Amino acid sequence: MRKLITFLAILISFNAFAQQPNYGFTAKDKKDPIFIEKCKSFRQAMAANDLAMMRTFVDPNLLTTLSDRVDEALLSSMKDHLKEINRKGYRLISLKMSTGTRDNINGVDIEYIASPKFTGSDSCVFEALELARWKIKPV
């Protein structure tokens, strides 16, 4: 019974993140784990070549006014990400909240290694919208 409760708790938590929109999600503060989850979701979309999913992270106004340029920029980010994760011996080492102090910017820092002696850093950057809402910067 105890295991079941734990499982349900995780499931509920996961659903809570998933129900939030990718563009304009809310966070209670800059340490809210939703930043990590949205970062992971965006990277998964890039890894899966899922342009449609990546577009859900973009300002809807941009999608209507600058659709071609948005797609071009997203595909460029996707290409960069695929290059990163397709390195020989690629392994993600850490994915953690950034310690930046700017109020309107938040981030998730990513460290990875690859062979033979390669280390790299990347990050997800989030920009504040109004009313505690946030968006990812997709580049």
Next chain:
Amino acid sequence: MTPLTITGTGICPVNGVFGLKYPKIYLKDKVTGEDRLLTPKNKGTLDDAYQTNKSCTEATFYVPKSYLTLMQDDSKVVVEIQMSDEEKANSELQNTQPNYLTFGEGLQIDNVSPVPAVNNGELMIVGIGFNNQKPKNKVYFTDRHNNKVSADVLSSSSQKLVVQVPATAVTGTLTVEVGDKTATTTVEISAIELIITFGDNGNLTDDSFQVSIDGSVINESIPGERKHTIKMPISIGEKTLSLKGITVPDSLATYYICFSNNVAVLSGTTSGRVTFAEGDQFQRNFKIKVKPLAVSNPVNCNYIDTNTNAVKVLWQE
């Protein structure tokens, strides 16, 4: 975190549909084989910073401590700035100064530029261990008696000094002192010189000219001489140069004049066909400004064919 400043052109982040996109920075140690790819996004931490000056000629970012600990004393790190897959600037391939990052402690001079430097001109000294406060850096050149000559420090940072080369400095030892530390290198100094090429560029080779600077006669050509070149020491600043006709048999002068790269022509027409009354003397005056740069042969001289090196005949008599 160790700040690293690179100089170049066009190294600013690019403005895209989602805002600024920063270049990636690839560090490759040729000795240890350790590679590091930095993806700065300037989100407010040092390890993620990429800051440029307004003219996009200087960028500062930070080399992570975790990478520095992998370095050896003899490490040589190639730096590559990747704006995109197609646009990359590589310190080794592009033979930058220096080609590699090296690691050191204390006070060291890596290189100086320009080479040669000129008296009263500026010299940039790149290295480590300089003081951000100008007066705390003492810089000395050598004069012709092998005495130390103090130089004015115009700007300073921990990795770069810009100083004014003293008027009496000659090629020799350059010394930088910061606190109780001293670093030296050899610096090549050239006196400021001026090169002028002038002559007759009409279809008839009959004119000769005399050149004066600030009233002093410098040199003259022989009648019909197409290309007469003078090289002479000069001081920096504004001068009045006169081109006077000596032999102009038909009261019709055809002339051109070109200057070395360290001269800006402020006024005066550098080629012409000029008629004048019999009994008068042809003369053209030029205001020039000699800059504190090493001299070169006249550059961008439109009156000489770059393929044949012959003077172009521009005027009919």
